[in-house]
Amino acid sequence: EDKVVQSPLSLVVHEGDTVTLNCSYEVTNFRSLLWYKQEKKAPTFLFMLTSSGIEKKSGRLSSILDKKELFSILNITATQTGDSAVYLCAVLNTSGTYKYIFGTGTRLKVLA
Amino acid sequence: DAGVTQSPTHLIKTRGQQVTLRCSPKSGHDTVSWYQQALGQGPQFIFQYYEEEERQRGNFPDRFSGHQFPNYSSELNVNALLLGDSALYLCASSSSRWWRERDTEAFFGQGTRLTVV
Numbered sequence: 001e002d003k004v005v006q007s008p009l010s011l012v013v014h015e016g017d018t019v020t021l022n023c024s025y026e027v028t029n030f031r032s033l034l035w036y037k038q039e040k041k042a043p044t045f046l047f048m049l050t051s052s053g054i055e056k057k058s059g060r061l062s063s064i065l066d067k068k069e070l071f072s073i074l075n076i077t078a079t080q081t082g083d084s085a086v087y088l089c090a091v092l093n094t095s096g097t098y099k100y101i102f103g104t105g106t107r108l109k110v111l112a
Numbered sequence: 113d114a115g116v117t118q119s120p121t122h123l124i125k126t127r128g129q130q131v132t133l134r135c136s137p138k139s140g141h142d143t144v145s146w147y148q149q150a151l152g153q154g155p156q157f158i159f160q161y162y163e164e165e166e167r168q169r170g171n172f173p174d175r176f177s178g179h180q181f182p183n184y185s186s187e188l189n190v191n192a193l194l195l196g197d198s199a200l201y202l203c204a205s206s207s208s209r210w211w212r213e214r215d216t217e218a219f220f221g222q223g224t225r226l227t228v229v
Contacts, residue, residue, distance in 0.1 A: 004154070034217055041200065041223040042116075043155075048217050088154055096168040098206070099145060100218065102154030 002027045006089050006103035014111050017079050021106045023089030024071040031092040033065055033072050038086040038105070046074070046087075079110045116205040116221035124227045125193050133188040133224045135203030144186040145204040145218065146178060155202055161186050162208060193228045200225050 004025045013019055025033065032050040036043035047056045049065035049072060056063050060079075065072045076083055086107050090100040117136045125131050137144050143162045147155035157170035161180035180186045190197055204218040 006154075036220075041225075042202070042220045045217050045219070090154075097160050097162075098143075099157045099160060099168065099170075100147070100155070100204070101157070102147075104152070104154045 002101050004089055004091050004101050004103040006106050010107040012109045013079055015080055018077045021074040021087050023103055025091050027091045027093050027101055029094040031094045034090045035063055035074050036088040038088055043088055081110050081112050084108060084110045116203055116219050118203050118221035118224050122225045126229055127193055129193050130191045133201050135221055136185045137205035138219050141205040141207050142184050143206045143208055146188045147202040149200040149202060195228050198228045
């Protein structure tokens with residue numbers, strides 16, 4: 001059965017800390033791995049990763065994919081209270097049609 | 113350029129009732145996928161519509177059904193509601209270019225929060 005596992009489930013840090021969120025997967029017909037940030041309702045897109053070893057960066061956020069070991073990490077440096085959210089990892093699976101398989105998410109709370 | 117719009121935003125229904133949720137995809141997108149997100153969980157794939165047909169269904173009972181209209185908008189219907197159907201229902205809009213291009217992602221609506229009492 002296809003699955004995406006995220007760790008930790010929740011995390012509390014102070015402003016300025018650096019955090020690393022983990023995502024491992026076992027998915028047939030892997031196409032790409034995506035990270036989303038979910039604050040209230042709609043997940044908002046952060047990164048799409050298709051190739052191993054190539055880091056993607058956006059400001060204080062960065063992510064990398066290891067297709068051999070089947071995992072990805074999302075790093076957030078110099079965290080701010082506005083980073084508080086649920087971070088979702090999703091794998092784009094192409095069995096039958098293109099659909100996402102999501103992990104349960106990591107709930108990050110950044111304290112001032 | 114309007115993003116993905118869903119209606120209603122909140123809904124309270126009684127067990128046994130039926131509900132219809134609506135989604136209008138982002139301009140230029142022709143594929144709509146529906147996901148159910150229970151509290152504390154990640155979204156789970158319900159089904160996907162393209163060219164007015166259901167392309168694939170996740171592990172959801174037949175009480176969940178859908179429709180796509182010629183303008184690409186979509187409805188999700190749930191019959192005989194159970195307490196366990198309480199969740200955030202997300203609509204994801206994408207382009208069938210996914211079948212041809214790598215670097216595209218789905219865009220999510222704000223969701224409909226369904227509470228079954």
